[in-house]
Amino acid sequence: MNPIPSDDTPDTYAAFRDELRAFAERECPAELRAIVRSNQKVTRAEYSAWQRKLAARGWGAPNWPVEYGGTGWDLQQRYLFEEVMAEADCPPLYHHGLGHIGPVIMHFGTEAQKARFLPRIVDGSEWWCQGYSEPGAGSDLASLRTAAVRDGDHYVINGQKIWTSHAQEADMMYTLVRTSTEGRKQAGISLLLVPMNTPGIEVRPIPTIDHWHHVNEVFLRDVRVPVENLLGEEGGGWKCAKFLLDRERLSPATVPRLARLADHVTDLLRDRGKTAHGASQHVLLEHLYLAQAGVMGAREMLLSAIQEEMQGTLAASKSSALKLYCSELSQQLIGIALDVAGPTYASRLVDTVAPDEDDAEPLRQLIHTYLFYRSRSIAGGTSEVQKNVIARDIFGA
Ligand SMILES: Cc1cc2nc3c(=O)[nH]c(=O)nc-3n(C[C@H](O)[C@H](O)[C@H](O)COP(=O)(O)OP(=O)(O)OC[C@H]3O[C@@H](n4cnc5c(N)ncnc54)[C@H](O)[C@@H]3O)c2cc1C
Structure with missing residues (x-):
């Protein structure tokens, strides 16, 4: 069954869609929407203000259970x-709190x-970052070495995290630490919730x-965290980490945002395709249609994954x-978009792109997005x- 409403969409969903659209247009400032549309950086203050409005409307955590401030929406409504x-x-929901650590x-x-x-995640007043990766422990996360040693009613943390997105503006970091070197390396890992203003943290x-500030190194020197900030059992961090990673890779916003990107690239090709230097329009159109078909396929895949997640049957693969x-x-x-823009733009990169042209700003943003999207196949697991996870599922470990 296709869970997406089609032409015979029941009135309930049509009315729901109208209500969502009216809210977005009324409550999300036009300037902020222009920033999102052109892929510029949304500040924490802008994110938080939007999150506050969603929370006040009862939509702060669309995918959470009602008891924790969620909506109780069904699959169609969530999508x-x-x-x-x-x-x-509108800005996407801030994923580190709502999508990652909240469910854990x-x-x-x-x-x-x-x-x-939980309430401070829903109302946007507290921001989280993820302290998983370390130098030497990215794909092989279980090799992490940042150590937490119990000292009375505190853990004392020493070590280093790397690639920590938003650490510079987060209030809290959920972080994997080594509390034991005995047995399997996964067994000695624990998950701690660390206030970022604790003495001994340097970002x-x-x-x-x-050229945007996304990622950071985080140094932890004798950072004291109360034992009540241990999430789950001591030594049980790996189970929490895997629970989180499976959800991190299943972000409901990804496909609609991809569809929006496809719209932008279509507009760009319509406006500029004939003047592109690098490739002829029909070749670019063919690539674009294939990518659009891919977005439709991704949507079906996402919907079935969300459904399985709601039923507790989602496979990691x-x-x-x-x-x-x-x-x-x-x-x-974004590669198609860059082909449309042509080599003159592509060669100038972020700061120096064609300042003399009327449409230089959108193209500069496009090149920025192109560069940022190189990280899409690295962040959250390469x-x-x-492919290893999928292969293990199909062929066995
Ligand atoms: C923009 C961005 C944001 C990020 N945000 C965060 C964050 O907020 N918090 C956080 O903790 N981390 C974050 N990361 C880190 C990210 O999770 C790691 O970069 C990623 O897991 C890869 O680890 P690594 O960089 O150590 O590379 P490595 O693990 O050293 O991998 C190097 C290369 O070897 C390949 N490789 C490694 N092992 C295998 C294998 N078994 N089989 C086949 N190939 C393999 C990889 O695919 C890669 O090509 C972020 C990264 C980026 C780029």
């Missing part, structure tokens, strides 16, 4: 929410942890090719397949790692 918000160029706290957390952390930006496919599609689409 429609993401689709309408993407079409209206719900599943493994104490009642006190749920009460302390250093990592420059990236797109499905999230990995979706992550792999969407990363490739996003790079294909494409090779996703």
Whole structure:
């Protein structure tokens, strides 16, 4: 069954879609939507203001259970929410809290942890970052060495994290630490919730090719965290980490945002295709149609994955397949856009692109997006790692 409403969509969904659209157009400022449309950086303040409005409307956590501030929406409603918000160029929901650590706290957390952390994720007042990767422990995450040693009613953390997105603006970091070196390396890992203002934490930006500040190194020196910030059992961090990674790879917003990107590339090709230098329009059109068909396929895959997630039957390989496919599609689409722009633009990169041309700004943003999207096949687990997960599922370990 195709869970997406078709032409005979019941009135309930048509009315729901209208309600979402009206809310987005009324409540999300036009300037912010212009920023999202042109792929410029949305600040934390802008994200939080939008999240507050969603939360006030009861839509702060569309995919969470009602008891934790969720909506109780069915599959169609969840997807429609993401689709309408993407079409209206509203900022995506901030994933580190809502998509990543929130569900882990719900599943493994104490009642006190749920009460302390979940409401502030829903209303956008507290921001999280993910301290998993370390130098030497990315794909092979279980090799991580950042150590936490119990000292009375605290853990004392020493070590280094790397590629930590948003660490410079986060209030909290969920981080994997080694609490034991005995037995299998996975068995000695624990998950700690660390306030970023704890003494001993230093955040250093990592420059990236797109010139935005996304990622950081995080140094931890004698960082003291109360034991009540341990999530799950000591030594049970690997189970939490895998629970989280499976969901990280299944982001409901990915496909609607890809569809929006496909719309932008279609517009660009219509406006500029005839003047592109690098490739003829019919070749680019063929690539674009194939990518659009890919987006439709990804949508079907996403819907069945969300349905399985809701039923508790989601296989890790499905999230990995979706992550792999969407990363490739996003790079294909932005690659087509760059072909449309032509080599003059492509060769000038971010800061120096054609300032004399009327449409230089959109093209500059396009090149920025192209550069940023190179990371799509690395962040959240590389494409090779996703292929390993899929292969293990099909052929066995
Ligand atoms: C923009 C961006 C944001 C990120 N944000 C975060 C974040 O917020 N928090 C966080 O913890 N991490 C974050 N990461 C880190 C990301 O998860 C890692 O970069 C990724 O897991 C790869 O690890 P690595 O960089 O150590 O590369 P490595 O693991 O060293 O891999 C190097 C190469 O070897 C390949 N390879 C490795 N092992 C295998 C294998 N078994 N089979 C086949 N090929 C293999 C990889 O595919 C890759 O091509 C981010 C990364 C980027 C680029």
